Amino acid sequence: MKKKLLAGLATGLFLFGMVGITHAVMIGQANNxxxxxxxxxxxxxxxxxxxxxxxxxxxxxxxxxxxxxxxxxxxxxxxxxxxxxxxxxxxxxxxxxxxxxxxxxxxxxxxxxxxxxxxxxxxxxxxxxxxxxxxxxxxxxxxxxxxxxxxxxxxxxxxxxxxxxxGEAAEKQQNKSDSSYLGECAVKGPFCDLPGGKYLNAIYRNDTRTLDAMDSKYALRTDSLLVHIANQYMYDYDRKTYTGYFLNTAAECFESGARTKTFSMTTDVVNYKTLSGLDAGSVGGDRVASTYTVNAEFYPLLLKIGSHLGGNIEEVIAQNLNLKGMNMALKGAKQLQIKYSCKSNEVKQFEKNLISLTDRFLKKKNYSR
Structure with a gap:
């Protein structure tokens, strides 16, 4: 994904409104x-x-x-x-x-x-x-x-x-719908109940055939959902997520040797002149930066795919390009970090495979951000 695409998408705004009404019933004074x-x-x-x-x-x-x-x-x-x-x-x-x-x-x-x-x-x-x-x-x-x-x-x-x-019942119903959007898990197991569960479970099982098939259907052309999931996953490791719950990482999940890395860039400066050639000011020159903290095993991958736009850019890409499959997988990865202990065998295996599978894709495609 080119940086210009990411930078452009980063400025996208989201407006949330009510579902359009098919008819309205007028009422009198509400406090009558x-x-x-x-x-x-x-x-x-x-x-x-x-x-x-x-x-x-x-x-x-x-x-x-x-x-x-x-x-x-x-x-x-x-x-x-x-x-x-x-x-x-x-x-x-x-x-x-x-x-x-x-x-x-x-x-x-x-x-x-x-x-x-x-x-x-x-x-x-x-x-x-x-x-x-x-x-x-x-x-x-x-x-x-x-x-x-x-x-x-x-x-x-x-x-x-x-x-x-x-609410709890609505979330369960939504998750049931979201978890099946990418299809049912080929083998029932961890993460199948999460949004995009089939993809997350395939990472857990190191099922490259399923991942490659799903990437060809749901990812951007010549891209993989792995890169987007990994970037968001690393960025969210010590952050408050969209649900409002704090991840239990600072004391429990970070191990000896955890490292912090800041990615930054400065926007180009554009100078303006009047029709008569006088200086009319300039725009740009702003520094954009994002900081990640990850355990040592993630650090080499972070250096390859970390972004000055952080991990939240992945949802921006998915929503602006209407990539629902990608959006479901990203949503599921966030819920995985909340609902599963970072010390659990399931998460440890998922993280190990996420790193190796993403590296496999990067080498295969000679991919760069």
Whole structure:
């Protein structure tokens, strides 16, 4: 992969929005007490077994205010707004059909202003936990913010997703779908249940035939998923991953002889002149750098494929080029580092083969970044 492609892709921006609505149901004022129905049993979840206050209800949804977060600052107990639960009777897959971003804004923004006790700014988020009626664990949760407001902050025209987190059941369903996207494991074993599990399991088993066949289908032309997985894997070794959990590497996984390497580059300087030939300034000359820390056995490979753009560039490539197979394998590699102990026999064998297989590919293709 050429550096120019990587550098260009590194600037890609990702915008996450709600699924397009096929129809919307207009409602009245969200904080109209007349809309609140009585005797509706609120849901509970796995980390909070308590009743919630019903603050809004109509034919589509029931909205509950979550109990406030409690914190202590300088000996004083403080309460802060903690968001809402939304319960509905339709299927999770139909949520985008009934709950558009505009529809949610009409409900959530007035409720959030009322229950937080203050005016929300553009930077404020409202966290919502979603349940289907009868479920005791939330399906997923979303942090919304409301970017379109008038000057007094009273009107939000739509709700935009800032963060989206799957609940336990939703994650299991997603992983089941993701793990089979590249096909079923030829031999059942470690990592088959992860996204891209067939590819990760083939690394574990040192199955070059399966890897070569999958690379020809899912990798970039003349490329291999091995290079992208290895770069991300090494970069993530001592980092907080996208799930929000810290990898248990600093004390447990780094061995004697672990090494740190920083890759950097300085962008080209472009000078501008006016039509009359006068100096109009310049751009560029910026230093871009990423630092890796790896165990000694990874270091020779790191010198070959490490990048000033770090390991996160691999997901950027996969998403910008719509390489779902590559994206699944990268996602699975991240989950592998979280769910499996770095001292386990499975991970040790996976890492050993990842290094040797990637080296095999680099020598075979005379590959360079």
């Amino acid at each position: 007490d007349q809309n609140v129905k009585e005797k509706v049993k609120p849901p509970t979840d796995d980390d909070a077994k308590f009743k919630r206050d019903l603050v809004f209800s109509n034919d589509l949804i029931r909205v509950y205010s979550r109990p406030p977060h409690i914190s202590t600052v300088m000996g004083k107990t403080l309460e802060s707004f903690s968001g809402f639960d939304i319960e509905y009777d339709f299927e999770h897959a139909d949520r985008g059909k009934y709950l558009s971003s505009q529809y949610l804004a009409q409900i959530l923004f007035p409720l959030a202003r009322k229950h937080s006790g203050r005016l929300l700014s553009r930077e404020d988020t409202v966290t919502v936990y979603y349940y289907k009626n009868g479920e005791t664990h939330h399906w997923d949760s979303v942090d919304y913010y409301f970017p379109v407001q008038d000057w007094n902050g009273k009107t939000a025209k739509y709700a935009e997703i800032k963060h989206h987190y799957l």
